[in-house]
Amino acid sequence: MSRSWVQEAIQRIERDFQRSSDTHLVSVELPAMPQVQLYIKDESTHPTGSLKHRLARSLFLYGLCNGWIREGISIVEASSGSTAVSEAYFARMLGLPFIAVMPRNTSPAKVAQIEFYGGQCHFVDNPAHVYVEAERVAQERNGHYMDQFTYAERATDWRGNNNIAESMFQQMRSERHPVPRWIVVGAGTGGTSATIGRYIRYQGHETQLCVVDPERSVFYDYFHDRDATITNHRSSDIEGIGRPRVEPSFVAGVIDRMIRVPNAASYAGMRFLERLVGRKYGASTGTDFYGAIQLACEMTARGEAGSIVTLACDPGERYLDTYYNDAWLHANGYDIAPYEAQLTRALSKGRWSSEGLCESFAHHASANTPVAVPA
Structure with a gap:
């Protein structure tokens, strides 16, 4: 193996990193929940457009x-x-x-x-x-x-070194609530949630980590049951997050809470977010946003003040033929209208309600029904 080639390869990657700036932290106002501030770290601005x-x-x-x-x-x-x-x-x-x-x-x-x-x-x-x-x-x-799926949780230095967690906390330093009450992320490999969860503990922050999981992903069930053999033969339909098996990089012990999010809610969430910030994002961002709004409403109901940070994972332009296509949604059996109405009520009244969702939707959103099947 050519040691000089390896050294030059590492330097090329490092030079590319030095030419890159950090991603933006976007503030999203929640008028009906004035004590809660939502922030979205826009990872779609990386050179390759994603987290x-x-x-x-x-x-x-x-x-x-x-x-x-x-x-x-x-x-x-x-x-x-x-x-x-x-x-x-x-x-x-x-x-x-x-x-x-x-x-x-x-x-x-x-x-x-x-x-x-x-x-x-x-x-x-x-x-x-x-x-x-x-x-x-x-x-x-x-x-x-x-x-x-094996190496994501160990390839990144979770103690700092400008990882995504350190970046979040640095960018929050001057905000009204600089230490987030919640950080909300999805899990594909589990590397991002492992990095953030470990960093929170290492730094001694009171922040809690919530992982949102789409339909047909096994992570939610594993988090509660710790059965690593559980699998599902179907994909989650939310590209980038949710897996049909428990991945080696998914570290359940650093997660404080998980919420299962119906796919239709993810699609509604990304469209709703576009109307708030004027940018299209993918469905994994919609999943994050949906979970973050639920937590914001819960904080408001308890009279809590604080901040929530979540991620915009990739740009919506990658999904114009699918998630942003009404014909695709209809062909795949997704009705997003009830979830758009739910988010509208949440943003206008500051309350999280299943009003208008049919029983099966409401049950799904409460995340109590396993969807995986044993291997």
């Missing part, structure tokens, strides 16, 4: 420093899209071939971005097969399988 840019950079540095990534080697990843886009960016920077193994229903916009950065897309029909197929492709090409 996963941080993860991809960390994974490449981790692989280089471990001696796994070498000159000329093929990089292979199992990804539903955004991680693959970011990894394709860094692979091109280092002159390495990149292959993304992903579900066939991944949004066309993400596929186009991966190909824009020189990556190849290898599709599977069953989302649960991406892991095995990625390993097979890596072995076939004598390449390196990045395996974000």
Whole structure:
């Protein structure tokens, strides 16, 4: 292995990092809840347009420093899209071939971005097969399988070093409530929630971490039951978060609360947020927003004052053919109107209510019904 090539590769990534500025922390006013301030950390402004840019950079540095990534080697990843886009960016920077193994229903916009950065897309029909197929492709090409689902929680220094948690708290220093009452994130690999949860504890903050989980993801059930064998044969329909199995990087012990969010609520949430801030975001951001508003209403009901920080994970322009397409929603059986009405009531009255939701929707939103099936 050429040590000089590895050192130059690390320097290229570090120089790219130095050319980048931090992402914005956007304040969202909640007039009916004046004692609660909501902030959204806009991760869609990274060079590759998503929160996963941080993860991809960390994974490449981790692989280089471990001696796994070498000159000329093929990089292979199992990804539903955004991680693959970011990894394709860094692979091109280092002159390495990149292959993304992903579900066939991944949004066309993400596929186009991966190909824009020189990556190849290898599709599977069953989302649960991406892991095995990625390993097979890596072995076939004598390449390196990045395996974000195993290494996400350890590739990032959770104690600081300008990680996303440290960035949040630094940006909040001058706010009215500088130490957030809640931080709300989704989980795909679990790396972001692990980093934030560990940082909160390491720094001794009173902040609590809430992870929002979409339909058909097993994380919520694992959080409560600790059964690591639980699986589901279907994808979550929320690209980037929710998994059909318990991922090695998902660290339940650093999470204070989980909320299961119906997919229709996620789609309603991202559209509602667009009307508030004037920007389109993806469905994982809608999931975050929906959970954050629920927590804001609960704080208001208890007479609490404080701040909530959540994430905008990627831009909505990647989903114009799907989540922002009414025909797609109808074809997939999603009715977002009840959730848009729920969010409207919450923002206008400061109350969280299931009024207008049918019984099955309300039950789903209360997150008491497991959706996974034993392996």
